[in-house]
Amino acid sequence: MANDTEIFAKLSANLWMNEKFGKFASVNPRAAIVWIKAITFAANRKNDGFIGEYTARHLLGATPKDLRLLVENSFFEPRENGWIIHDYLDSQFSSKEIDEMTKRRKEAARKAGRASAQARAEKKALESVATDVQRTVDEPLNDSLNENTTDVQRQSNDSSTENQPDIDIDIDSNLLITPPTPSKPDFDGLLDGLERIYPTNRFDGKTSQARMQLEVEWPKIVKAAGEADPCEFLEAKTRAYVGATEERFVKTFSRFIGGELYARNWEKLKPETPSPRQVQPVKSRSQQNLEANMAKTWQYMTEEERARYSQGGFNAQQG
Secondary structure, eight states: OOOTTOOOOOOOTTGGGOHHHHHHHHHOHHHHHHHHHHHHHHHHHTOTTEEEHHIIIIISOOOHHHHHHHHHTTSEEEETTEEEETTHHHHSOOHHHHHHHHHHHHHHHHHHHHHHHHHHHHHHHHHHHHHHHHHHSOGGGHHHHHHHHHHHHHHHHHHHHHHSOOOOOOOOHHHHOOOOOOOOOOHHHHHHHHHHHSOGGGOOTTSHHHHHHHHHHHHHHHHHHTTSOHHHHHHHHHHHHHHHSOGGGOOOHHHHHHTTGGGSOOOOOOOOOOOOOOOOOOOOHHHHHHHHHHHHHHHHOOHHHHHHHHHTTOOOOOO
């Protein structure tokens, strides 16, 4: 369900064909992403386009080079302790305008609720009167009474329609129309559980950069989970990945999320069973000595002696 209180930044649908932004983004994609993230941050915080040093480096992930390029190309304007997004208020609502629109919206909703409650009360009173009349009329007049009751109820419906005010809420669609997004879980609790699964030196999930990456990837995780609970799905996939991978080859948690490794099936490889060795039968010590002696004797035999021994059935081994 859309969140009526959520605030959205405005970006032109022609941004993709803006020559200045297109050239800048093709050469400096990281800095271009920082600029877009900065606009959404400023709209969310209602700070009229100011980006502080801590925000730029730790929440938006900007490097000193990114900030220098944004200033040099007139996307940021330096200010004390930070920067102002160039021409921010030309296309975005100011904090004062957002507060006024929120106030008008709440007042319109309050009036609509009051009018709806009044109409329901009048309708209920008319229906109650019609019921009492029907109970007191004699049976022969039932047919006529039913017709009168129908007229009373019809008048009740017409009355409630007339009393319903025609409300024209002058609220900018930028604040009221929100795209459907999957509900977000308790990321802190989820990360605590994943930290217990992951090797200590490979878990970077509690850094601001990795935490932001998890939130960005969350719709994909929900889609990959299908009918399953996405938190349980991610924990199961993380456990399977860590269990199926040697610890020295386990990627950092941010790379596990960014590479969509949670979408794969992980199974621990079974160790190969070594084939049994063919063991030669062990000869007795006496047999070994006999063969060694015969081999030595063979060396000193004449051809005639060797022929006689061979004919006699003894097959001596040459050394």
